[in-house]
Amino acid sequence: MTWRAVAAGLCTAAVIAPAAFGDAVQRANGISYDILSFDDLDGWGEDDYAVALQIFKNSCDALVAPDWAAICAGADDAAHPRAFFEDHFHPTLIRDSKPPLFTGYYEPEIDGARAPSARFSHPVYALPPEVGTDGPWFSRREILRSGVLENRGLELAWIEDPVDHFFLQVQGSGRIHFGDGDYMRLGYAGKNGHPYYSIGRELVRRGTFAAADLSADALKIWLRAHPVEGAQLLLHNPSYVFFRDVTEVSEDQGPIGAMGVSVTAHRSIAVDPAITPLGAPVWVEKDGAHPVRRLMVAQDTGSAIKGAQRADLFFGTGEVAGHAAGRLNDSGRMVVLLPKPMATGLAEAYQ
Structure with a gap:
């Protein structure tokens, strides 16, 4: 189940230099x-690496740190996509004390109106200019x-x-x-x-749902x-999320992600940028009822x-x-493809 707010347009994590990135993950x-x-x-060896390479190239404008920029410079001329990834990256398994977990997110479609009416009475708000200028603003309850x-x-x-409004905020687009x-x-x-607090987890804590029975659809049915x-x-x-009008993004493209580029169905993932650098290719081994073995991009x-x-x-x-x-709530493993010098330096620093 997805409990998220997409940080679209905030691409600073994608351009952090390797040394600074190491300091963050410390x-x-x-x-x-x-x-x-x-x-x-x-x-590995069974994916469509040409598609994965194109998704990776979509992020290259934001990847200005030297290790990444050097790789991106050669991406357009890569004649053999699989070899491109194998030549430039080390598969790096990054672990911490938290268990592996894969969830999913999407872009909702909702009926609405440009003006209020008896039917359409719940506003979707733009960002007030004072928000974010001096610490946390009003909470959801206060708003x-x-x-x-x-x-x-x-x-x-x-x-x-x-x-629908709440889940629109959860998805972030x-x-x-x-x-x-x-x-x-x-x-x-x-x-x-304000920090995000999962209402699904709250219902599990109360005993309303067993964790295994909870899904976004089940939660919506219960709320209604x-x-x-x-x-x-x-x-x-x-937590309360505000929006902006991005209708200029082509209808056939995905929503704008944290790097300022459109995300792609079944190829883009959201990650913790304090650990996994945005723009990195990530080999996903998701288990569960519908296993996934695919090269995606953070x-x-x-x-x-x-x-x-x-x-x-x-x-x-x-x-x-x-x-x-x-419905997605599965375990598995993700392996980040890091530029070889970066991977070697981090592996040595965190032995």
Whole structure:
């Protein structure tokens, strides 16, 4: 299950120099780096490396640190994509004290309107100019109860269902379809500075759900069947996400991720950028009912994505993608492809 807020447009983690990146991960709990061979990767050799190379190249404009820039400089002329990855990278297994976990995310599609009505009465807000300038702002509870956002011209659109609004914030992007056939595409603009708290985990703590039975779909059904109790439950998450209009992004492209580029279904993942550098290729070995063995690219982040073996897989846009993403809650392994000098330096520093 996905509990996230996409940090779209915030690409600083992608351009951190190797030394600074090592300093950041030093704060992680019990982190280790083990260099593997490509033969150690389950299923390596069976993927479409030309597609993976193109997704990697999409991130290259943000990869300005020397190790990355040198690799990107040769990416356009790579005649053999698989050999390109094997020649330039070391597969690096990064581990910490947290267990491996793969979840999924997607871009919701929601009916809405440009003006409020009896049906569409829940506003989706743009980022207030004062947010983020002086520590945490109002919490979700304070925002909804104080009216601090009202009558300021911050409404981007209006939607029908507060549950849809909450999950739009969880995903961090979406498309709102209007009755005239037009639509608005929303991207992440910022948040109120409060930590994310999982309402799904809260229901498990209360005994309402067993962890194995919880999914995004099950949670939505419960919230709508218990509107009063559900409204109170939503307030347990103090984090509140604001949006911006990014309709200029082509309809056939994915939403904008943390590197400022569109993410790609089944090829882009969200990671913890304090550990896995944005822009890095990542070999994903996801287990579960639908195993995945695929080379993806770390192009996004999320509030709930913390840890060396934690990733959110992007499934695409719309209801089908949402159902698939909401059911994903699997273990496995992710192996980061790091530039050879970077991988060697980190492995030696964190022996």
